[in-house]
Amino acid sequence: IAGITQAPTSQILAAGRRMTLRCTQDMRHNAMYWYRQDLGLGLRLIHYSNTAGTTGKGEVPDGYSVSRANTDDFPLTLASAVPSQTSVYFCASSDDGGKADTQYFGPGTRLTVL
Amino acid sequence: GDSVTQMEGPVTLSEEAFLTINCTYTATGYPSLFWYVQYPGEGLQLLLKATKADDKGSNKGFEATYRKETTSFHLEKGSVQVSDSAVYFCALSDSRRALTFGSGTRLQVQP
Numbered sequence: 001i002a003g004i005t006q007a008p009t010s011q012i013l014a015a016g017r018r019m020t021l022r023c024t025q026d027m028r029h030n031a032m033y034w035y036r037q038d039l040g041l042g043l044r045l046i047h048y049s050n051t052a053g054t055t056g057k058g059e060v061p062d063g064y065s066v067s068r069a070n071t072d073d074f075p076l077t078l079a080s081a082v083p084s085q086t087s088v089y090f091c092a093s094s095d096d097g098g099k100a101d102t103q104y105f106g107p108g109t110r111l112t113v114l
Numbered sequence: 115g116d117s118v119t120q121m122e123g124p125v126t127l128s129e130e131a132f133l134t135i136n137c138t139y140t141a142t143g144y145p146s147l148f149w150y151v152q153y154p155g156e157g158l159q160l161l162l163k164a165t166k167a168d169d170k171g172s173n174k175g176f177e178a179t180y181r182k183e184t185t186s187f188h189l190e191k192g193s194v195q196v197s198d199s200a201v202y203f204c205a206l207s208d209s210r211r212a213l214t215f216g217s218g219t220r221l222q223v224q225p
Contacts, residue, residue, distance in 0.1 A: 004157075033212050042118075042203060042215035043158070058212060090157055099207040100146045100165040105157035 002026055004106035006091050012112045013081050021076040021109050023091030029104070031097030032074040034058075034066060036087040037108070043090065049074055050097045081113045116141045120204045120216035127194055127223050135189040135219045137178075137204035145208035147171075147180050147187040152201045152218070161189075161202070194223045 007022045025032065030051045035043040045058030049068040063085060065077045074093075078085055089109045094101035120137045127133060139145065146165045150158040162171030167182035176191045187204060204216040 035212075035215075040217055042217040043213075044215075045212040048212050092158075099209060100163070101207070102148075102160045102163065103213060105150075105159065107157045 004091055004093060004104055006089075006106040006109050008109060009107070010110040010112075012114065013078075015082055015113055016080050019078045019081055019111070021078075021089055021091075021111070023074045023076070023106060024072050025074075025091075025093045025104075026072065027093060027104065028071060029093035029095050030071070031094045031101070032068065033092045033094075033103065034064070034074070034076045035090045035092065036060065037090060038087050046076065046089075048097075081111075083113045085111065086113045087111060116145070116206060116208050116214045118204050118206055118214055118216035120202075120219055122217070123201075123220040125219060125221050127221070129196055129223055129225050130193045131223075133189070133191040133194045133198075133221070135202055135204075135221070137187045137189065137216060139185050139187065139204075139206050141185075141206055141208045143208045145206040147178070148205040148207070148213065149176070149178055149187070149189050150203045150205060150215075152203065154200070158203065194221070196223045196225055199223045 004025045033048045034046040047066040049055045091106040092103040094103045117140045148163045149161040151161045162173040164171040164180035170179045205213040
């Protein structure tokens with residue numbers, strides 16, 4: 001069982017370019033999340049999905065979009081990247097999104113926008 | 115809104131020393147509380163959790179008690195090892211949406 005996979009592992013991107021970060025889970029979890037991790041700020045929620053076909057905005061959604069066409073995949077798209085989006089991005093999933101649920105994290109994508 | 119405050123690091127200890135990492139929270143409801151650990155180059159993984167007041171979470175020699183009266187969830191370990199070197203995140207969940215994290219505390223254990 002792979003758990004959660006993310007791709008790419010790292011990427012350097014020119015400002016203004018479009019980029020999609022991929023996330024796939026094989027645990028049949030209903031809820032999925034995207035966080036960004038910045039030094040000294042911990043992890044902040046970008047977008048979430050409680051079940052396939054639904055999405056919601058987190059704490060820092062501007063400049064990002066997501067889709068949830070099926071249970072397993074939850075891609076994050078930067079329509080026009082800016083340097084402030086340089087960060088490490090983590091995808092996570094949990095069984096049903098309840099407040100006691102354990103979230104399982106992917107290995108992360110390190111993105112640098114120049 | 116919800117927030118989590120944890121002590122700034124890095125915390126540097128010698129092997130077999132006692133560890134405490136403080137964590138306090140602000141939440142409008144009755145949150146579940148978590149400690150996640152991030153080893154170098156990896157994603158986060160759950161260390162322990164507690165879902166109601168006075169619950170104690172424990173795992174791998176670490177423990178934390180949910181204290182509603184002091185809104186705290188301090189992480190403790192009696193004897194740390196070099197392999198415990200990592201970044202530790204306190205977090206809460208007070209809704210069905212996601213976790214609210216503290217800023218993280220880096221622990222460095224020296225042999």
